[in-house]
Amino acid sequence: MPFRRLLVTLAAALALAGGAVAGEAQVAVAANFAAPAKRIAEAFARATGHQATLVTGSTGKFHAQIVNGAPFDVLLSADDETPAKLEQAGHAQAGTRFTYAVGRLVLWSANPGVVDGEGAVLKRGDFRHLAIANPKLAPYGQAAIETLAALGLTDSLRPRFVLGENIAQTHQFAASGNAELGFVALAQVAKNGRIADGSGWIVPAHLHRPIRQDAVLLARGRDNAAAKAFLGWLQGDDAKATIRSFGYDLP
Amino acid sequence: MPLTTADLAAIWLTLKLATLTTGVLLLVGTPLAWWLARTGSRWKGAVGAVVALPLVLPPTVLGFYLLVALGPAGPLGKLTQAAGLGTLPFTFAGLVVASCLYSLPFVVQPLQNAFAAIPERLLEAAATLRAAPLDAFFHVAVPLARPGFLTAAVLGFAHTVGEFGVVLMIGGNIPEKTRVVSVQIYDHVEALEYAQAHWLAGGMLLFSFVVLFALYTLNPATRRQT
Structure with missing residues (x-):
């Protein structure tokens, strides 16, 4: 009976895998944090033997998926509202939320010499399109709108907005040159905290509310040792150094 | 009315886009x-592919690829800029x-099948x-291929209404200019406005079913096949 033998083998393999010290956690990661999360997960695996499997996507989509039973243990959100909402609805463990990174907004152009150090290019207005992330969906888009409001430019520039579905698409609009300017994440255009190519203005933090990105342990990961260990690792010095090197602030 | 003015604007824009696209495709296709x-050209396989x-x-x-090609540094973008179109x-x-x-394939393929089914001897x-080729x-050909035209037009229209990934990339989600229904639904879902998403998404589902149902019941070509 080959089928039964297969089952037995499978069961044995599962028992071996489950019995080993190393656990596995499914981590849903906001797309803007994909690169640092990968680096952190690698260091985490080396140090603890646990595996953190990363799934990247948009926070709004993750919310819909988690509410409908998606197999995630941890959420690294792009905002601070979604984890709170999940906790209220019982999909996340109370008391496990914390801010793992604070995003920095940059006014950026793929061409050097376009954006000056004070963002005066916005007032000059010699551009056709300004790419921002959809403020209804993305915290970076909301921060961009707040910045424009603080500068008194929202209404005059609104006709030039093109909205990216998320900050990744917004960056694509600007990087391909289709939008001369874009409000993107520093993490997308920075190497070691400095803007690597094109030209940009790192928007002063007081012009918008901080872009807090929160992490939370999801209900499914309640008893998952690897998931809890990953959240602990995320708050450690090694992970913090990585997060900073990618252009994020820390709370 | 559970639909907002933004929803209605998206619906109107979608219908405009689908009508125009279908028209252009029938002309070109x-x-x-x-x-x-x-x-009998040896290019037939390549063009068909x-x-x-x-x-x-x-x-x-x-x-x-469209975003890159039509962009300011892309080959098509340079062409449109040179033509003064931006x-x-x-x-x-x-x-x-x-x-x-x-x-394109949703319009060309039904037409191609319809044309291929016309017996050569009728054209001969x-x-x-002494009928000129045109x-x-x-x-001769167009009246015989009428079911093909109907299928092509309906599928071209419906498929454009259902398009999402391409318009999201090329459109930039601008209200009343490029924000079509599928993008509007996506925005509702992403913003956790599930009730509004349901109204639009349900409408889309119903629309698509009715259109396809009508096509498969009324069109003699598809009726014969089934």
Whole structure:
């Protein structure tokens, strides 16, 4: 009976895998944090033997998926509202939320010499399109709108907005040159905290509310040792150094 | 009314886009389908494959390449700029161009099949009666291929209404210019406005079913097949 033998083998393999010290956690990661999360997960695996499997996507989509039973243990959100909402609805463990990174907004152009150090290019207005992330969906888009409001430019520039579905698409609009300017994440255009190519203005933090990105342990990961260990690792010095090197602030 | 003015604007824009796209595709697709159905050229395979590409490519691939190609540094973007049209991404015209490419096989393939099914001897008979090729095309081929035209138009229209990945990339989500229904639904879902998403999404589902149901019940070509 080959089928039964297969089952037995499978069961044995599962028992071996489950019995080993190393656990596995499914981590849903906001797309803007994909690169640092990968680096952190690698260091985490080396140090603890646990595996953190990363799934990247948009926070709004993750919310819909988690509410409908998606197999995630941890959420690294792009905002601070979604984890709170999940906790209220019982999909996340109370008391496990914390801010793992604070995003920095940059006014950026793929061409050097376009954006000056004070963002005066916005007032000059010699551009056709300004790419921002959809403020209804993305915290970076909301921060961009707040910045424009603080500068008194929202209404005059609104006709030039093109909205990216998320900050990744917004960056694509600007990087391909289709939008001369874009409000993107520093993490997308920075190497070691400095803007690597094109030209940009790192928007002063007081012009918008901080872009807090929160992490939370999801209900499914309640008893998952690897998931809890990953959240602990995320708050450690090694992970913090990585997060900073990618252009994020820390709370 | 559970639909907001923004929802209605998106619906109107979608209908406008789908109508225009279908019109353009019938004009461009008819000669292309005729050529594909009749030619013995060694290019037939290559052209047919290019026409069918949007069937198998993920819309994001198409959208991404269109964004790059139509952008200021892309070959097509340089062409449109030289022609004084500026660049097409983030404009309604850009959406029409992208939708035409995206829905091309849905219009060309039914037409090609319909043309291929026309017996050669009918066209030869028309020719012996001194009908010019164009004359024969309009008075013999087109009437015989009418079910093909109906299928092509309905599928082209419906497929454009259902398009998402390409318009998201090329459109830039601008209200009343490039924010179509599928993008509006996506925004509602992403913003956790599930009730509003349901109204639009349910409407879309109903629309698509009714259109396809009508096509499969009324069209003699598809009725015979089933």
